[in-house]
């Protein structure tokens with residue numbers, strides 16, 4: 432009979448595989464992004480993701496088992512969709528919005544998975560594992576939030592074709608995007624937090 436611990440280790444192996452797929456996919460998404468801010472955000476999360484694999488190694492170790500991955504069909508599918516949308520919107524002003532949406536689907540999957548894993552590690556009485564998993568969970572939530580912020584301040588207005596990144600991609604000091612038609616910050620940036628994300 433499969434135990435609760437088996438369930439935990441099964442899900443852990445799933446995420447171990449997922450993170451390694453994400454490490455392979457992010458360089459392609461960095462290349463596909465045309466906004467330097469988004470490239471940097473993806474770059475930062477790539478570094479973080481490499482650290483997450485090391486944290487997962489420690490979680491396996493804390494349970495006294497060898498680290499191993501098990502194909503995560505969900506992440507595989509989400510990354511295939513990311514690839515597809517990046518191809519379809521390659522030359523479009525909506526490319527960065529498309530990439531953010533694809534990336535946020537992955538973050539939400541990770542948030543759900545690490546939410547369970549963190550909870551389960553606690554129930555199974557492994558405090559070290561619970562700590563590592565909470566650390567990863569917080570990183571995924573923060574990554575998701577920063578993508579929402581980028582979408583609101585830049586990629587969505589850019590996709591709408593109403594804004595221009597004033598020197599932002601060549602490193603201007605303030606780097607805000609400005610609505611050319613009305614001369615104000617995009618409306619989307621001031622909308623309620625419930626708009627394009629959840630946590």
Ligand code: ZN
Pocket residue numbers: 466467468469585596599600
């Ligand atoms: Zn930019």
Ligand code: FE
Pocket residue numbers: 450453480483541571
């Ligand atoms: Fe991750």
Ligand code: FE
Pocket residue numbers: 445446449502503504505506
């Ligand atoms: Fe999975």
Ligand code: FE
Pocket residue numbers: 476480537538541571574
């Ligand atoms: Fe992530």
